[in-house]
Amino acid sequence: MKKSEPMSESYYYILLCLAKGANHGYGIMQMTEKLSRGDVTIGSGTMYGATSNMMKKGWIKEIMSTEGAERRRLYQLTDTGRKALRAEINRLRRMLENAEEV
Amino acid sequence: MAAEYKRSFRMYSAWNYMQEVEDLNKLSDEGWQLVRGGCFHSKFVKNPDIRYRYQMDYQKIDDMARYIEIFREQGWEYVNSTFNGWHYLKKLYDPALPDEAYEIFTDRESLREMTGRWTRFATILGVLFGIMAIIEAFRVITAPNIPRFIQLFTFIIESGLLLRGAFIMRRTEPGQKLRHDSLILGIFFACILIGAASNIILDDMRPNFNTQQQADEVFEPIIENRWVDFDVKYPDNYYLDLMIKADEPLTFEIVNEADEVVYTETGTDVDKKDIRIKLPRGSYGFRMSVNSGFELECSID
Numbered sequence: 001m002k003k004s005e006p007m008s009e010s011y012y013y014i015l016l017c018l019a020k021g022a023n024h025g026y027g028i029m030q031m032t033e034k035l036s037r038g039d040v041t042i043g044s045g046t047m048y049g050a051t052s053n054m055m056k057k058g059w060i061k062e063i064m065s066t067e068g069a070e071r072r073r074l075y076q077l078t079d080t081g082r083k084a085l086r087a088e089i090n091r092l093r094r095m096l097e098n099a100e101e102v
Numbered sequence: 103m104a105a106e107y108k109r110s111f112r113m114y115s116a117w118n119y120m121q122e123v124e125d126l127n128k129l130s131d132e133g134w135q136l137v138r139g140g141c142f143h144s145k146f147v148k149n150p151d152i153r154y155r156y157q158m159d160y161q162k163i164d165d166m167a168r169y170i171e172i173f174r175e176q177g178w179e180y181v182n183s184t185f186n187g188w189h190y191l192k193k194l195y196d197p198a199l200p201d202e203a204y205e206i207f208t209d210r211e212s213l214r215e216m217t218g219r220w221t222r223f224a225t226i227l228g229v230l231f232g233i234m235a236i237i238e239a240f241r242v243i244t245a246p247n248i249p250r251f252i253q254l255f256t257f258i259i260e261s262g263l264l265l266r267g268a269f270i271m272r273r274t275e276p277g278q279k280l281r282h283d284s285l286i287l288g289i290f291f292a293c294i295l296i297g298a299a300s301n302i303i304l305d306d307m308r309p310n311f312n313t314q315q316q317a318d319e320v321f322e323p324i325i326e327n328r329w330v331d332f333d334v335k336y337p338d339n340y341y342l343d344l345m346i347k348a349d350e351p352l353t354f355e356i357v358n359e360a361d362e363v364v365y366t367e368t369g370t371d372v373d374k375k376d377i378r379i380k381l382p383r384g385s386y387g388f389r390m391s392v393n394s395g396f397e398l399e400c401s402i403d
Contacts, residue, residue, distance in 0.1 A: 008211040026175035044173040044191075045159050045206030049215055051172070052164060062168070073171055 007088045010042050010050045015059065015077065015085040022063060022076040025051070051075060059084050106148035108134060113142060115287045116220050117271035119158045119188070126156040130195070138182050139190035153195035155204040156181075160188055161216050178206070187219075205276065213276050221268045228264030231257050245380055247336035249300040249307075256297035263290045307335040312343075312401030313388070319395050328357070328387030332402065337382045340402055346372040348396035355389040 007015075013032040017023055023031065029042050042050070054060045059081030065072045077085070110129075114122040126136055133150035139158075157178070163169045170180045173191055181190035193204060207213040235257035242254050263286060309332040317324070334340070346352050348370050356365040356379070364386070365379050390398065 008209055010209050010212060024175070025172045029176065041202060041205075041208050043206040043208040044176045044178055045157070045161065045216065046208045046212035047176075048163075048169050048172045049161055049212045051168075073168060 006091065007084075008050070009040055010046050011054065012085075012088060013040055013042065014047075014050055014054065014075075015081055015088075018060060018075055018077040019082070019085065022065075022074040024065070024072050024074050028075070054081065057081075057084075107137070108146050108148070109143055110146065111143045113284070113287055115267060115283060115290075116160075116224070117267045117274070118283060119160075120274075123156050123158055126190075127154075130154045130156070130192075136181055136190065136192065139184065139188070141184045141186055141188070154192040155195050157191045157193075157204065157206045158188055159191065159206060159216065160220050162187075162219065163189070173206075207276050210276060213274065214272075217271045217274050221272045224264045224268040224271065228261050228268060231261035231264060235261055241339070245338040247338060249304045249336065250338070252300045253297050253304075256293040256300075259293045260290060260297070263293075304336075308338075308403055309334060309340070310403045312399065314397075314399045315390070316397040317392075317395055320393055323391065323393035325389075325391045327389050329390075330388045331385060332387075333385050334381045334383055337380070339378050339380050342374075342377040342379055343399075343401045344372055344374045344377065345399040346370070346396070348392055348394055348398075350392070350394035352390060352392040352394075352396050352398065354398065354400070357387050357389055359385050 013036065014028055016035065017028045017031040025044075025047055029047065032040050032042055051060065055062065057080070058078055060075045061078055063074050063076050065074050112125070126139075129146060130136070130153050133148055134146040135149050135152065135154060136156065137145045137147050173180060176193075178191045178193045181192055183189045191206065196203075202208075207216060235254060238250065238254040238257055242250050266286075311330070311332065313330050315326070315329070342356075342365070344354065344367060346354060346367070346369055351368050351370055353366065353368045355363045355367075357363055364381065365377075367374075388400070
């Protein structure tokens with residue numbers, strides 16, 4: 001198996017926020033702040049770049065919400081994206097376990 | 103009441119874009135709101151009732167609608183983009199919010215990606231100027247003259263400043279402030295102008311002409327001495343095109359003030375292009391001797 005590159009904090013939290021279902025940019029931002037208790041924020045420039053790159057990688061895809069009158073862009077995790085997230089979680093877990101061994 | 107506008111012609115170096123952002127914020131506090139940001143000039147409208155905080159972005163945007171939406175969700179309003187790919191954004195200022203609420207790049211990776219685009223561009227340009235400096239250095243060595251030396255000097259400075267800029271940009275950290283260096287920018291543009299000017303001077307000072315001679319029949323040998331004179335104002339390598347068609351061998355020469363031959367060619371059928379001859383400063387003439395019908399065409403630049 002190819003060793004996966006460590007993910008940037010923003011990539012990791014965006015994927016994490018999408019694990020339970022599609023969300024829009026602002027929702028991801030708020031959920032990230034809540035999850036990390038304010039430690040991690042995702043600015044708009046970072047958000048645009050990260051979502052663009054992850055769409056190119058095929059980790060997330062864009063869907064249009066049909067709820068309500070306003071059409072909004074939602075981001076959805078793909079199977080590849082879920083695999084990438086799982087790999088990253090395992091990598092982090094291994095690192096944590098190593099720390100505990102020392 | 104008609105809206106009051108003002109223009110600013112202040113320029114900023116790309117690696118110092120955060121200085122521009124700070125100046126925009128300050129102007130907004132003073133009541134001047136950005137209408138259109140530009141590389142060479144920006145336009146502002148007077149409105150003292152409102153305060154904005156600005157940001158600049160150099161990301162490649164594949165989907166403008168999505169870009170605007172993501173920024174709008176966090177209270178940002180898209181202002182405009184410049185021809186060279188910088189985007190201006192503004193957000194209403196709320197004194198209750200911390201400074202971090204006005205950052206758009208919140209991790210090092212995404213900031214690197216943004217600045218990296220400019221760094222690559224500047225590095226390529228810097229290396230290109232460096233290559234031109236090396237080429238120019240060879241020309242200065244083979245034929246030294248002042249305008250060419252100035253050109254070499256400007257290429258070295260331009261290359262150095264671009265690579266320095268790329269280096270500074272690459273090391274930018276999120277939220278980092280840099281001191282303004284308009285002097286550097288001034289030097290860079292001065293070098294571009296001086297380089298272009300010395301190039302124009304060099305071009306203007308070169309002898310640039312062509313001449314034709316012909317005779318269908320020749321009854322006695324002709325020796326034509328200095329039928330064309332030209333001045334070389336600075337030593338350099340010059341390029342000669344020469345075409346000779348003659349029934350009997352024709353001798354063509356370039357002679358200097360002391361009547362010394364600096365170039366000679368003899369033949370009945372010659373067609374040479376871009377013959378490189380190195381000529382010191384001075385006055386020169388063409389000489390030919392022929393004893394048959396001929397056709398001769400030559401140009402030098």
